[in-house]
Amino acid sequence: MALAPSERNANSPYPEDSAQNCPRTLSLLSPEGVRVVTGEDAARVADIDDTALAALYSKMVVQRRIDAEGTALQRQGQLALWAPSKGQEAAQIGAAEAFRESDFIFPTYRDHGVIHSRGVAASEVMRQWRGASHGGWDPHEKNLAPVQIIIGAQTLHAVGYAMGAAFDGNGGAAVAFLGDGATSQGDVNEAMIFAASFKAPVLFFLENNQFAISEPVTLQSRTPLVDRPRGFGIRAVRVDGNDVLAVLSATRDALARIDAGEGPQFIEAVTYRRGAHTTADDPSRYRDTELESYWEKLDPIDRVEACLRSRGVDVEAVLATAGAEADEVAAELRAAVVSMTEDDPELLFAHVYSEPHPRIEEQRAEYLAYLAETGGDAA
Amino acid sequence: MSTTKLTFAKAINAALDTALEQDPRVLIMGEDIGKLGGVFRVTDGLQAKHGARRVVDTPLAESGIVGTAVGLTYRGFRPIVEIQFDGFVYPAFDQIVAQVAKLTMRTDGRHRMPVVIRIPFGGNIGSPEHHSESPEAYFVHTAGLRVVAPGNPQDAHDMLLQAIASEDPVVYFEPKRRYYESAEVDLDALASAPSMDQAVVRRSGDDVTLVAYGPLVKTALEAAELAAEDGTSVEVVDLRSLSPMDYETLTASVRHTGRLVVAHEASRTVGLGAEISAVVTERCFEYLEHAPVRVTGFDIPYPPAHLEEHHVPDRDRILDGIDHALGRFDGIGLAAPAGASVEGGAL
Ligand SMILES: Cc1ncc(C[n+]2csc(CCOP(=O)(O)OP(=O)(O)O)c2C)c(N)n1
Ligand SMILES: [Mg+2]
Numbered sequence A: 001m002a003l004a005p006s007e008r009n010a011n012s013p014y015p016e017d018s019a020q021n022c023p024r025t026l027s028l029l030s031p032e033g034v035r036v037v038t039g040e041d042a043a044r045v046a047d048i049d050d051t052a053l054a055a056l057y058s059k060m061v062v063q064r065r066i067d068a069e070g071t072a073l074q075r076q077g078q079l080a081l082w083a084p085s086k087g088q089e090a091a092q093i094g095a096a097e098a099f100r101e102s103d104f105i106f107p108t109y110r111d112h113g114v115i116h117s118r119g120v121a122a123s124e125v126m127r128q129w130r131g132a133s134h135g136g137w138d139p140h141e142k143n144l145a146p147v148q149i150i151i152g153a154q155t156l157h158a159v160g161y162a163m164g165a166a167f168d169g170n171g172g173a174a175v176a177f178l179g180d181g182a183t184s185q186g187d188v189n190e191a192m193i194f195a196a197s198f199k200a201p202v203l204f205f206l207e208n209n210q211f212a213i214s215e216p217v218t219l220q221s222r223t224p225l226v227d228r229p230r231g232f233g234i235r236a237v238r239v240d241g242n243d244v245l246a247v248l249s250a251t252r253d254a255l256a257r258i259d260a261g262e263g264p265q266f267i268e269a270v271t272y273r274r275g276a277h278t279t280a281d282d283p284s285r286y287r288d289t290e291l292e293s294y295w296e297k298l299d300p301i302d303r304v305e306a307c308l309r310s311r312g313v314d315v316e317a318v319l320a321t322a323g324a325e326a327d328e329v330a331a332e333l334r335a336a337v338v339s340m341t342e343d344d345p346e347l348l349f350a351h352v353y354s355e356p357h358p359r360i361e362e363q364r365a366e367y368l369a370y371l372a373e374t375g376g377d378a379a
Numbered sequence B: 001m002s003t004t005k006l007t008f009a010k011a012i013n014a015a016l017d018t019a020l021e022q023d024p025r026v027l028i029m030g031e032d033i034g035k036l037g038g039v040f041r042v043t044d045g046l047q048a049k050h051g052a053r054r055v056v057d058t059p060l061a062e063s064g065i066v067g068t069a070v071g072l073t074y075r076g077f078r079p080i081v082e083i084q085f086d087g088f089v090y091p092a093f094d095q096i097v098a099q100v101a102k103l104t105m106r107t108d109g110r111h112r113m114p115v116v117i118r119i120p121f122g123g124n125i126g127s128p129e130h131h132s133e134s135p136e137a138y139f140v141h142t143a144g145l146r147v148v149a150p151g152n153p154q155d156a157h158d159m160l161l162q163a164i165a166s167e168d169p170v171v172y173f174e175p176k177r178r179y180y181e182s183a184e185v186d187l188d189a190l191a192s193a194p195s196m197d198q199a200v201v202r203r204s205g206d207d208v209t210l211v212a213y214g215p216l217v218k219t220a221l222e223a224a225e226l227a228a229e230d231g232t233s234v235e236v237v238d239l240r241s242l243s244p245m246d247y248e249t250l251t252a253s254v255r256h257t258g259r260l261v262v263a264h265e266a267s268r269t270v271g272l273g274a275e276i277s278a279v280v281t282e283r284c285f286e287y288l289e290h291a292p293v294r295v296t297g298f299d300i301p302y303p304p305a306h307l308e309e310h311h312v313p314d315r316d317r318i319l320d321g322i323d324h325a326l327g328r329f330d331g332i333g334l335a336a337p338a339g340a341s342v343e344g345g346a347l
Helices: A050-075 A089-098 A112-117 A122-130 A153-168 A186-197 A225-232 A244-259 A289-296 A300-310 A315-338 A346-350 A358-373 B008-022 B046-050 B062-074 B090-100 B136-140 B153-165 B216-229 B247-257 B272-287 B305-311 B315-325 B342-346
Strands: A104-106 A174-179 A202-208 A235-240 A265-270 B004-007 B026-030 B055-057 B078-082 B116-121 B146-148 B170-175 B182-185 B200-203 B208-212 B234-238 B241-243 B260-267 B293-297
Touching (some): A050 A089, A050 A122, A050 A315, A089 A112, A089 A202, A122 A315, A153 A174, A153 A186, A153 A202, A153 B062, A153 B090, A186 A202, A186 A225, A186 B090, A202 A225, A202 A244, A225 A235, A225 A265, A235 A244, A300 A315, A346 A358, B008 B026, B008 B170, B046 B055, B062 B078, B062 B090, B090 B116, B090 B136, B136 B146, B136 B170, B136 B272, B146 B153, B153 B182, B200 B216, B200 B247, B208 B247, B216 B260, B216 B315, B234 B247, B247 B272, B260 B272, B260 B315, B293 B315
Parallel strands (some): A202 A265, B078 B116, B116 B170, B208 B234
Antiparallel strands (some): B146 B241
16 A cells, blocks of 8 residues: 555655665755755765855756747647656756766656756757657767667667776766666666676666656566665665755766776666656646645755755846746747758658668669659659 | 688688777677687687677677667777577667667767677577577668678678678678588688679579578579589579668579579568569569569478478479479469479470
8 A cells, every 4th residue: 555645755756665664865955945064975065055056956947948848849839749857857957967078978858958968959959859850969079879769778878888988998987867667678677787797887877757657666666776776786876856966966976986996876866757758648647636746845946946045045036047048048949949841851861871772872862753753742 | 812711600700800900999799709709609719819808798688788789889889799599689679670770860870880790590400499590581671770691601701891891780690500611711802802782693594593692592502503404594693681682683683584583591471582572573574484483481480400401491492493483383383293294384
């Protein structure tokens, strides 16, 4: 029997988790906005003063705005689909804040905040949601793989990259983002095995947002997910994923351990997907308002705001700046999305192979000739 | 030009050795390929020579092997992956079809996939289930992959080096029952070797075109020899590249002979024989004097070893196919005993 939300451990996604059986969850900023300032976890983010915290706050606000734009653009028929990230801003922005340019990141379709933090324009993020491309940016320029839709597949790619780093000895690390649903995939389990065996410099960053579409995390695992990597020989920690400081601290720690040669690391960030799975989803079919409002109180942005206010920061001014930036991003995004017109049929054939391929060339010529004959009306 | 007598396996080993030596980005990964040298000893001695970071024994997980190979390409490596047996590639199918094959298109051409996936394939080796399959059609059907199958040690050597040099992913099928057969191989003939995309006419003939690849090339040549004794002139085309297919060589041959037989071990339905028959029919319709004939494995799971000789096309079944293509059974039904009324059907 699941406990009522009020009876549960605040940070546990697991209905059975009482305070006793819930593993330690790192928390540095309470839902009320009270900041922990002592201890080694806090020390790792001691440089995040009010100004830096306001900057993180700003980034989260901008991400939430981009996310809302995504949903709006989909509703207006400008995007084919959108996967909302609302509620996961602290997990994504907090992790990304710790990344170095040399870290190679392997994101999922929901990691808009991570992707934006890598300097990818929001409009580029939208290319695939618009249906203009399957990708968007240059993976090598940004050290950022295209988003992965095959659940869990990217974890092996990250581990492979990291094995390469271990083999060539030239430094660098990889980060694999994954969801709670993904932890059931064979690929994720194989990725942990390879990572451990080769002591690969890789960070698994799990955004446990409680759901895989409609399926609750309890269907993927009867035990806390953070307990699983240990069985593979991988150090794992659980953080409050709605706490940007805890996420940042844990990610910095994990990357430092990787740099120190400790091998693969795993972070479970406990968070909640406040929006729908995608714009095609109807969460009211599988979760109730009690759960929604429970997590609303744990929102990752509100608590930073509360903290800043309690410290006398002029939040309105921060919000005004963040709002202006968000407006700018949103306008650029909208303009770029509406003007994406990649309908040149050449593009069908352009990048199937890197080297000449007679059959593709033949089919391209055939189709272009057909279009020419029919005056292009057929397309 | 100097040649050495080498087995198929040693020719592949020599190509791998050369690639490892010439390009520090190349590495080999697979199950048991290190100390053991692979279950077929194809990688024998390579780990001792090049080290465990370049000849990598992996955990026993095929999706993991191919998936980490994908990640290695992001790091700038050119991985060569060994799948232990044909029937064990399926756990890696998703990574091959959804990742390896698609990443170039997914990145609008910005990321390349120089991965070679070596798969020993084919039957007639008396093995238990899953060790004798011919899964090539799955990969040929997958856009974004190149698929090749050498039929002799020289090609095994040259085509592997070409596959390794390719910026595209190549699935490289090795006819495992030919591993220990030898031939003269020139290890320095790569520059003059035909491109791995090309089919090669192994034997010229006038009456019928016989297409085969991998393990059946040798069988096809033997069948052609026997047919010649009976006065039938068979042109044998070694397909070599299963994707892309060399339509030019195929159609040139059929335009000359007017008849087509395709032989493969894989099941018939939607196999390569179907594709080759369609292509030849589309492009050589007015040259054809008979419907194309397919001599293939049956549409059954690969049978137990005691039955495999019935399933895998041999010289006699290929000769029977040639008779069909020559119209020797026309009008008397396909089920007629072989040779019952040859003249009756021919005219
Ligand atoms: C291999 C595979 N199976 C099914 C799907 C369909 N699908 C897309 S997202 C999703 C849920 C994934 O859940 P989770 O890993 O928790 O990530 P989240 O969506 O919550 O971010 C499913 C089932 C898929 N994309 N890939
Ligand atoms: Mg989830």
